Amino acid sequence: MGELIRLEGIVKSFDDTVVLKGIDLSVEENEFVTLLGPSGCGKTTTLRIIGGFVRPDEGRVFFDGKDITDMPANQRPVNTVFQNYALFPHMNVGENIAFSMRVKNKPEAYIKDKIKYALKLVNLDGFESRRIDQLSGGQQQRIAMARAIVNEPRVLLLDEPLGALDLKLRQEMQYELVRLKKELGITFLYITHDQEEALTMSDKVVVMNEGYIQQEGSPEEIYDEPVNAFVADFIGDSNILSGLMVDEKLVRINDIDYPCIDGSEQGFPPRTPVDVVIRPEDIEIKPYGKGLFNGTIISKLFIGVHYEMLVQSEDGEIEWLLQNYDQHDVGEKIGMYVRPENIQIMQKPKSEAESAIELDI
Amino acid sequence: MIAKKRYAAPFIFWIIAGTVIPLISIAYYGFTSRSGGFTLANVAAMFRHDHMQALGLSLLLAFISTLICLIIAFPMAMVLRESKYGKQGFLIFVIILPMWMNFLLRTMAWQVLLERQGVINGLLGLFGLPHQELMNTPGAIILGMVYDFLPFMILPIYNTVSKIDSHLIEASYDLGATKFRTYTKVILPLSVPGIVSGITMVFIPALTTFVISNMLGGGKINLIGNIIEQEFTVNSNWYLGSGLSLVMMVFIILSMLLLRKFDKTGGENLI
Ligand SMILES: Nc1ncnc2c1ncn2[C@@H]1O[C@H](COP(=O)(O)OP(=O)(O)OP(=O)(O)O)[C@@H](O)[C@H]1O
Numbered sequence: 001m002g003e004l005i006r007l008e009g010i011v012k013s014f015d016d017t018v019v020l021k022g023i024d025l026s027v028e029e030n031e032f033v034t035l036l037g038p039s040g041c042g043k044t045t046t047l048r049i050i051g052g053f054v055r056p057d058e059g060r061v062f063f064d065g066k067d068i069t070d071m072p073a074n075q076r077p078v079n080t081v082f083q084n085y086a087l088f089p090h091m092n093v094g095e096n097i098a099f100s101m102r103v104k105n106k107p108e109a110y111i112k113d114k115i116k117y118a119l120k121l122v123n124l125d126g127f128e129s130r131r132i133d134q135l136s137g138g139q140q141q142r143i144a145m146a147r148a149i150v151n152e153p154r155v156l157l158l159d160e161p162l163g164a165l166d167l168k169l170r171q172e173m174q175y176e177l178v179r180l181k182k183e184l185g186i187t188f189l190y191i192t193h194d195q196e197e198a199l200t201m202s203d204k205v206v207v208m209n210e211g212y213i214q215q216e217g218s219p220e221e222i223y224d225e226p227v228n229a230f231v232a233d234f235i236g237d238s239n240i241l242s243g244l245m246v247d248e249k250l251v252r253i254n255d256i257d258y259p260c261i262d263g264s265e266q267g268f269p270p271r272t273p274v275d276v277v278i279r280p281e282d283i284e285i286k287p288y289g290k291g292l293f294n295g296t297i298i299s300k301l302f303i304g305v306h307y308e309m310l311v312q313s314e315d316g317e318i319e320w321l322l323q324n325y326d327q328h329d330v331g332e333k334i335g336m337y338v339r340p341e342n343i344q345i346m347q348k349p350k351s352e353a354e355s356a357i358e359l360d361i
Numbered sequence: 362m363i364a365k366k367r368y369a370a371p372f373i374f375w376i377i378a379g380t381v382i383p384l385i386s387i388a389y390y391g392f393t394s395r396s397g398g399f400t401l402a403n404v405a406a407m408f409r410h411d412h413m414q415a416l417g418l419s420l421l422l423a424f425i426s427t428l429i430c431l432i433i434a435f436p437m438a439m440v441l442r443e444s445k446y447g448k449q450g451f452l453i454f455v456i457i458l459p460m461w462m463n464f465l466l467r468t469m470a471w472q473v474l475l476e477r478q479g480v481i482n483g484l485l486g487l488f489g490l491p492h493q494e495l496m497n498t499p500g501a502i503i504l505g506m507v508y509d510f511l512p513f514m515i516l517p518i519y520n521t522v523s524k525i526d527s528h529l530i531e532a533s534y535d536l537g538a539t540k541f542r543t544y545t546k547v548i549l550p551l552s553v554p555g556i557v558s559g560i561t562m563v564f565i566p567a568l569t570t571f572v573i574s575n576m577l578g579g580g581k582i583n584l585i586g587n588i589i590e591q592e593f594t595v596n597s598n599w600y601l602g603s604g605l606s607l608v609m610m611v612f613i614i615l616s617m618l619l620l621r622k623f624d625k626t627g628g629e630n631l632i
């Protein structure tokens with residue numbers, strides 16, 4: 001397992017807008033890497049640079065150690081599953097799948113076997129002679145996969161392949177994709193702006209915003225230890241607050257001091273202004289006055305397994321988002337407690353890269 | 362329903378006045394002899410030697426000019442497709458511009474260029490080259506046809522080509538196809554509807570024209586259009602003129618049907 005793809009300092013502008021502002025990315029062989037970020041942050045552009053459809057203004061693209069920045073798309077050892085599938089409408093399913101093999105002048109017997117194999121893999125046995133416009137969205141998606149994988153690429157680039165499908169089908173296809181990847185044993189570079197999809201499917205999540213990579217890491221790292229308020233906010237619900245380090249491992253939020261586990265060693269010496277993330281499921285409910293801080297429940301919503309509550313702090317400055325299995329009434333005064341390890345301290349944005357964290361989600 | 366019918370009235374009137382009545386009268390004249398009785402002679406006259414010869418020449422010239430138009434128009438449509446949005450509008454404007462000029466004037470302009478004492482021969486003379494007999498040749502007629510009808514080939518092809526999803530072209534490259542293969546296997550087949558309507562819009566007027574052949578052929582080259590025109594004007598024989606027109610009409614309808622069928626089978630067997 002070595003490094004398969006590396007992007008070094010990729011910069012790209014369209015007209016006068018800088019869309020990618022220095023992307024460094026490394027994808028290991030056989031990894032499932034997801035690019036995650038809000039609309040327009042440059043995910044597709046990054047993928048198209050790897051696919052060879054967009055030339056970066058600056059920076060290099062490496063594949064298996066070789067510089068492929070100037071290699072035309074039709075010679076690159078990668079294949080793309082396009083967002084709108086891009087199946088050839090004038091060819092039937094079999095001809096679509098055969099396209100890359102005919103390009104390589106493979107023998108017809110081989111092509112026929114391979115089509116059969118690919119259709120079986122995507123659970124569409126016997127669809128060879130269907131017309132493209134006779135397929136449903138989910139079926140088209142599978143055919144697009146089949147067409148890409150018969151080419152035996154070492155990397156499959158997938159641009160929101162499930163974006164056009166309804167929720168139920170999406171979830172089905174998520175399992176399907178993970179299974180396919182296991183069976184094929186190839187690398188997936190996957191784009192989505194759905195954080196749940198990214199967290200469930202990937203080995204590594206790369207969070208992007210406004211042309212910068214904000215954070216990369218395993219789904220757990222991204223969820224539990226977001227590096228800044230943007231990532232915290234983009235990945236799941238959270239309470240994001242402004243705080244000040246008042247002592248080693250002690251952070252003050254809105255005049256109340258909270259013990260935490262970060263201090264000088266982690267780069268947060270006393271008197272540092274910081275951002276603090278507390279996940280709603282990490283706030284424990286105590287009797288009034290018995291916690292670290294108090295509040296009044298102002299709204300309650302049952303969402304399946306648990307309740308979601310908004311709690312107003314006593315001075316009225318903060319509305320806390322809580323998730324709890326126990327039922328409490330609106331108007332009830334409660335105490336709240338957060339374990340030190342569940343208080344995530346983050347740098348306040350300083351550089352331009354970090355300030356790309358508009359909290360508008 | 363009633364309201365709908367009322368809106369349709371002008372169109373129905375138009376169709377009756379502009380299509381049905383002329384068709385009926387042409388059919389009437391075509392099957393009537395000078396003495397007033399029913400006859401097939403006017404229609405059968407198409408098979409007279411001189412008429413067949415004119416038809417053959419018409420077909421040949423129309424075919425050649427359609428082909429030339431196609432060869433020029435397809436790459437041009439692709440260039441249009443690839444060019445930036447603002448530039449695209451300008452280029453289309455330039456292509457359409459000659460169409461705003463009177464058809465006769467445009468053709469007459471070529472007369473001035475091609476004449477014995479014309480501009481081209483003048484230039485040739487400047488370089489000490491011998492005079493070329495450019496006017497009154499089949500070449501001059503083809504040139505006129507290509508010039509006059511080219512926009513009618515470019516526009517429908519451009520219309521189709523510009524709607525081809527660029528992701529399809531990218532997908533073709535992505536799957537390893539060369540530029541040439543992408544053209545022949547993806548772009549061309551998807552352009553067939555535009556090509557078919559382009560061919561229709563150039564081939565039919567080229568087949569039946571008499572103005573271009575009159576002006577650039579100097580009356581020496583007789584196309585089927587000229588013969589029909591002369592029956593109506595010089596010979597005042599509406600019966601024969603109509604009979605020949607009818608045959609041409611059937612001929613054109615048949616070739617359209619052939620083309621349509623080709624369109625449906627898709628472009629695959631085009632290459
Ligand atoms: N060919 C182009 N010409 C001009 N601007 C472009 C072009 N392609 C992309 N852009 C711009 O670059 C920015 C990033 O686009 P990109 O498609 O990479 O975003 P994305 O992250 O994939 O978003 P989405 O989730 O909506 O697909 C957008 O603002 C877009 O308008």
Ligand SMILES: [Mg+2]
Pocket residue numbers: 043044045159
């Ligand atoms: Mg995109």
